[in-house]
Amino acid sequence: MEIFDLTAHELSDLLEKKEVTDIEITSAVLKRIHQIDGDIRAYVTITEENALHAAKNVHERRNKGDALPPLAGIPMALKDNICTRGVRTTCSSRMLENFIPPYSATVVDRLLENSAVLLGKLNMDEFAMGSSTESSYFFPTRNPWDIDRVPGGSSGGSAAAVAAGEAVFALGSDTGGSIRQPAAFCGIVGMKPTYGLVSRSGVVAFASSMDQVGPLTKDVRDCALVMNAIAGYDPLDSTSVKRNVPDYTTFLTGEVKGKRIGVVREMIDDGLNPRVAEVFKKAVNKLEGLGAVVDECSLPVAAASSVPVYHIIAPAEASSNLARFDGVRFGYRAVPEKGEKYTLEEMYMKTRGKGFGPEVKRRIMMGTYVLSSGSYEKYYIKAAKVRTLIKKEFEQAYERFDVLITPTTPDLPFLLGEKVNPLDSYDSDKYTVPVNIAGLPAISIPCGFVDGLPVGMQIIAPAFREDSLFQVAYAFEQNTPYHRERPPIKRRASEEKAKGSDIDD
Amino acid sequence: MVLSRKDMEELAVLAQIALDEEELADLQSQLNNLLRYVETINEIDTENVEPTFYLLPLQNVWRQDEDGRQPLAAEEVFQNALEQERGFFKVPRIL
Numbered sequence: 001m002e003i004f005d006l007t008a009h010e011l012s013d014l015l016e017k018k019e020v021t022d023i024e025i026t027s028a029v030l031k032r033i034h035q036i037d038g039d040i041r042a043y044v045t046i047t048e049e050n051a052l053h054a055a056k057n058v059h060e061r062r063n064k065g066d067a068l069p070p071l072a073g074i075p076m077a078l079k080d081n082i083c084t085r086g087v088r089t090t091c092s093s094r095m096l097e098n099f100i101p102p103y104s105a106t107v108v109d110r111l112l113e114n115s116a117v118l119l120g121k122l123n124m125d126e127f128a129m130g131s132s133t134e135s136s137y138f139f140p141t142r143n144p145w146d147i148d149r150v151p152g153g154s155s156g157g158s159a160a161a162v163a164a165g166e167a168v169f170a171l172g173s174d175t176g177g178s179i180r181q182p183a184a185f186c187g188i189v190g191m192k193p194t195y196g197l198v199s200r201s202g203v204v205a206f207a208s209s210m211d212q213v214g215p216l217t218k219d220v221r222d223c224a225l226v227m228n229a230i231a232g233y234d235p236l237d238s239t240s241v242k243r244n245v246p247d248y249t250t251f252l253t254g255e256v257k258g259k260r261i262g263v264v265r266e267m268i269d270d271g272l273n274p275r276v277a278e279v280f281k282k283a284v285n286k287l288e289g290l291g292a293v294v295d296e297c298s299l300p301v302a303a304a305s306s307v308p309v310y311h312i313i314a315p316a317e318a319s320s321n322l323a324r325f326d327g328v329r330f331g332y333r334a335v336p337e338k339g340e341k342y343t344l345e346e347m348y349m350k351t352r353g354k355g356f357g358p359e360v361k362r363r364i365m366m367g368t369y370v371l372s373s374g375s376y377e378k379y380y381i382k383a384a385k386v387r388t389l390i391k392k393e394f395e396q397a398y399e400r401f402d403v404l405i406t407p408t409t410p411d412l413p414f415l416l417g418e419k420v421n422p423l424d425s426y427d428s429d430k431y432t433v434p435v436n437i438a439g440l441p442a443i444s445i446p447c448g449f450v451d452g453l454p455v456g457m458q459i460i461a462p463a464f465r466e467d468s469l470f471q472v473a474y475a476f477e478q479n480t481p482y483h484r485e486r487p488p489i490k491r492r493a494s495e496e497k498a499k500g501s502d503i504d505d
Numbered sequence: 506m507v508l509s510r511k512d513m514e515e516l517a518v519l520a521q522i523a524l525d526e527e528e529l530a531d532l533q534s535q536l537n538n539l540l541r542y543v544e545t546i547n548e549i550d551t552e553n554v555e556p557t558f559y560l561l562p563l564q565n566v567w568r569q570d571e572d573g574r575q576p577l578a579a580e581e582v583f584q585n586a587l588e589q590e591r592g593f594f595k596v597p598r599i600l
Contacts, residue, residue, distance in 0.1 A: 102581035195560050209559055236574075238566045239559075301549065308543040319520065326521070328594050330585035344597045345521070353523030358531075361522055365532055366539060368520040369508070379543065384556030386546050391557060422535060423542060439560030463560075 003028035004165030005486050008074045008222045011168065015062065015073055022062060022073030025168075026055035026117050029075045033119070033166045036489055041141045042151075042161035044080050045088050046120040051075060054117045061115075070225050072115035077167040079158050080121040081128055082213065083202040084108055087118075091204050092136035093126045095331045095355035105202025106237065107171060107213050107230045114229045119167055122157030126357045127322065128178055128206045130154050131428045132419065135359040140416055143185060144487040145453055149413040152182030152428075158216045159186035163487055169217045169226055173203060175210045176310050177408075177432025180444035183216055184408035184456025187446045187485060189223050189473070190216045192432075194463045195439035196241035198227075199234030207317040208239075210310075210436040219483045220445065220474045224248035227466065243464070251470040254478050257291030261472070262401035265296045266303030267431050273411045279448035279455045280407045283476070287405075290475055297397050297404060299434070302390045306434035307426060309390065312370050312383035313437075319367025322360070327351035362422065391438045398462045403472055406431045408444040408456035435460055443469045446482035454482070507540050508533055 003011070003025055014020045030048055037043055058073040078084065081091045083101035085108075090096045104112075112118070125135040133141040133156025141156045143149040144164040151160040155172025159182035162170050172179040174192035183190025191214045198213045205211060215226035225248075232245045263284055268277060288294045326348050327333030334350035336342045342350065356364070370379035397404060409428055419425040435442045440460055447457035457476070461468040477483050508516070513533045517524045524532065579592060588595035 099585055102577050102584060235566075235568070239561065239563060241561060305546050305549060308546050311539060312543050312546075323521075328586070328596055333587045342597050344599050346523075347597050348521045349518075349523035352521055356522065358528075361524070361528070362532060362535060364520050364522065365513075365516055366536055369516055369536065369540075372516070372519065378547075379540075381556055382546060382551065383543075384558055385551035385554045386549055388554050388557040389549065389551070391560070423538060 002165070004032040006168070007218045008071060008168050008225055011074060012070045022055045022059040022117075023052070025073060026051050026075045026119075029119065029165070029167065032164075036164055037166060039142060039147055039489065040144055040160050040164050040166065041139050042122055042157040042164065042166055043077070044090055044092060044121050044123050044138060044157070047087055047118055051117050051119050058115050058117065069114045069229070071111065071229055073117060074168050075117045075119050076111065076169045076171075077119045077122050077158070077161055078108065078170065079124050079155050079172045081124060081173060081204040082108060082171060083204070084118065084121065087121065089121065089204070091127045092124045092138055093355070093357065093360070094137045095325050097137070097332065099330055101202070103202060106199035106234045108202065110230050116229070122155075122161055122170060124157055125154035125359070127204070127318075127360050128154040128173055128175060129318070129359045129363055131177070131181060131425045132414070133157060133182075134416065135357060137357055142416070143413050144489050145187060146413065147490060149415055149453070150185070152185035152413065154178040155216065156182045159183050159188060159190065162186070162188050162216050162218060164489060165486070169215060169222055171213055171230070172216050173206075173211055173213050174436065175207050175314060176436050177429040179214045179216060180408050180432050180442060180456070180458060181429060183444045184454065185413040187454030187482070187487065188216055188218055189220055189443065189445050189483070190214065191223050191227065191443040191469070192435065192441065193227065193231060193466060194441040196239050197231050197441070197464065197466070199237040199240050201234055201236035205321040207314040208321060209317060210314065220470065220477045221249065221252055223443065224252060224470055246467065248466060248470055251467045252474040253471060254475050256287060256472055256475040259292045259403070259468070259472060260401045261287060261292045261294045262297035262397055262404045263294060264303065264404055264406045265298050266300060267406040271410050271430070272407060275450045276407055276410070276412065276455050279450060280457060283447040283457050284405065286480060287472070287476060290479060292472070295400075297401060299393050299397060301386065302393050302434040302437070305386050306390060306437050307430050309383045309386050309437055310433045311366070311426065312379050313387065315363040315367030316371050316380055317367070319364045319371065322364055325352065325355060327355070331355065359422070387437055390434060394438045394440060402461070403468050404460045406458045406460070408432065408458040412450055412453045412455070431458060439463060441466050441469055443473050445473050445477055446485070447476070447480070448482060449485070506537050508537055
């Protein structure tokens, strides 16, 4: 295996044994980026010089004999809605094309305190609204397993970069499946932590009651290491929860004997691709073979109503959050033609009309409508009440089960341009959205392949029971080969050279 | 159809987004489809159910009004603004 194929914990072991240097690792991953990102298009911005400088710094400290944490010298990258001081943070939107944040998100500070090396910023659906990374203002990202297919979204750049060896790990954000769905599509591990466990300070808000930041990694141990670095109370996020964060690696026991696992009946029915169902069934049998106690469970309201509830609550919150983009303090501002003048309101409206792409406009309009007088009760309050029922349904299920499992997505990665109707692509989140509605933690791990395309299994735990996720995920992973597979990337003549990209081929 | 063309124009003003004719027409049909779809939740009985806006039993967070973090320097506050003057953000004339 090449350096860029290795996991963070494998690289950390090699660094400890002095078999590789921090500089060699970062150089190898940067070289990989130059080699294949023209085809994959995972990166919006590459901070090559800073990365090499940071790697050199870690290298010198290591040589001096400083005690360093496990993520020290590990090159990683961030979804481009996570603010990085001095480094352009675009949300893959024209609105923030040239935005340079004056401060970093708390999760960034924590990774840098752990001496991880920042390689750059990753492509995403505009303002995290989408499931394919096609709504990026700059260019679509490609799936490393088949470059004619989407990597999923909205953290598609994060998932594709990790799968292709263009970053050892990445952070994404997940409002309705935006970490787990692309992780499944790209054959890697992706975790959405419990709402409130990871700070959202400095992460551009989409739907504040559901957004959560989490890791995308090559295996479950790396996921635990990244969670160790980023989880925990932050006084700068008033929704962050004060509680002790355990060392998540202590739950990687490989043991699932007696764990009570519920398979959600409504998520293995007609709506599931039969070939994905086959792979998922084998995975369930595997867990049973390892000693888990598996039974069916039913979540009728969560399965049928989470997506409609989501498409009321998320746009409602987004329409409020995105009101800050008005051309005054930061971001794009529409400028009148020579000789013309805008009134203040014209400036606001033209700025937002030109600065936002179609999906973002659609969601702001939808959110504005469901919050307007006359529809507020009918849509927004109704959805908030159904949300209570969904939350209760999960709570009842956890009286019988330690974790629930589902396929992460109902289908395989789709082709670029295949899903043009917005309602079509909303469907691809139907197994992941209920988790955000209820604020629960969930992880997607590789559980097999169909025609060379990866399939993900989602494990869902009660709030703050990440320990159960890690235990079950690790036991499954250590007894299956899928996490060791790497995509055989087929190059193509790179014809498109989209605007906004900093990449030189 | 829930949303008429006139509703769409009013909504665009509420949302403060300038939309051209084509966008208004596309959005009208898309939002009407989407509303028909989300209305399926009206079949669910929510009699005596309290709405959930937040998932955690959160309390307001207070802190002493002292030191804390250093605020951003003025040049950092203004570094992303297109127009500014004497420590103010500048917008088109309103009077």
